[in-house]
Amino acid sequence: MASCTLVGLSSASGVPLFVRHVGPGEPPAYPLIGSLNGVHVFGESHGVTLCTTRTQTANLTWKTYHDSIRLVLIRGSESVGDSCDARLLDLVFASLVLLLGLDSLTSATSVERLKRDIRPCYALVDELLCGAVGGEDYPGFSHLTGCADCVLPPDQHSLQGELDKFAEGADSTYGCVTLRGRVVCGTRNFWSLSHTELVLLPLLATSSPFTAARDLPIYLPNKSPNVPFRLLVVGLTGQVSVLVLCGPTPTLSETIRAATSFWAPSYQILEALSSLLPWNVAPSVLSQLDNAVIGFVLVNYDSKKCVSCVHLSEESRSRCVSASKKISALQSVYRSLVGPVLQPPAMPPEDFPTWVHPDHQPRESYMNAESYKVYVVQSSPYHLLVLFPPALPIHIARNVSLRTLSVFTKGKTPKL
Secondary structure, eight states: OEEEEEEEETTTOEEEEEEEEEEOOOOHHHHHHHHHHHHHHHHHHHTTTEEEEEEEEEEEEEEEEETTTEEEEEETTTTTOOHHHHHHHHHHHHHHHHHHOHHHHHHOHHHHHHHHHHHGGHHHHHHHHHHHHHHTTTOOOOOHHEEEBBBBBBTTHHHHHHHHHHHHTTTEEEEEEEETTTTEEOOGGGGGGGGHHHHHHHHHHHOOOOOOEEEEEETTTTTTEEEEEEEEEEEEESSEEEEEEEEEOOOHHHHHHHHHHHHHHHHHHHHHHGGGGOOOOOOOHTSOOOOOOOOOEEETTTTEEEEEOOOOHHHOOOOSSSSSHHHHHHHHHHHHHHHBBBBTTTTTTTGGOOSSSSTTOOOOOEEEOOSSSEEEEEEEEEEEEEEETTSSSHHHHHHHHHHHHHHSSSSSSSSO
């Protein structure tokens, strides 16, 4: 497992605000952190903004926000994709804004108080870092794609109708149903939120210790960074929750009572959603996939949704690649190809800087490695990454990938 360290500093004084570390090894000592910040300050004093640098053992990415907080991401030398690390820093800063508000975060006069204020953000920040490191316990791709991790249930339309009515009863137009942090369905206005907000809200709902219900004051980093909303989270089953964004009303107790009575007739449907884990798609969809497919990630940049699966039958498809290795492989290929080679549709070019001439727009690509092969298809607004065993001939991988895309985009299959 790779390691990842995040350092937050006051950009004015260079005083460390927090250090978060995931993976093996230990975070760097404070003297080293001070030296790293000194390198950045030295560059600024000479009119140079230091964005990234590499050593023999690590890759480092710097970014300063509102002349107030500087974030430094330190990853192992095997890390690839500087733009992906910069986007991760953007998500980390947005997570601080989400819980603290932009004004209180950037206008703090006491460093010690700011340190204390940031502590409740640790769980969400750690969730982002664990996702970036990868592993079987953190199989999501939202931090890379900028789209919400989703599941595709067989009865999506009926749940959508029930959610719309429940959100209306809670005097809200922003609501979603989640299955262990993945979005099952959301209201129309929920999907109008920014990519960043759609990534962070489901993670926030699962990053705190589980309780039956929660009432959290939050700031939407793009829509409302200084005026708070209330995020009400109510558990409907052991793994299914409903989230609504609202104003001063209703109270949490009123929402709990309303949810208990409203969702009771749908309890069996909600409970059955757990059977979609860890595959994230309905069995009727899985049965249509070719046996050569051992994992995939599908992203719809228009709808801001992505779905992934790395738990396809090991016995019939592959005995040699673990789920954590599949996650690492798909993440690595996404970092290497999406942006540098394949430009995501409907996404700002600065978010995914490309190496390719603008007049040349590739639509397909692939990558071979010792233990896997990945074929990538771009068909606006979709990106599909399909993971195969390494011995599969590339022309077969291409044909299977195109058929896999058709499974998810045509016919009666629940659409992403």
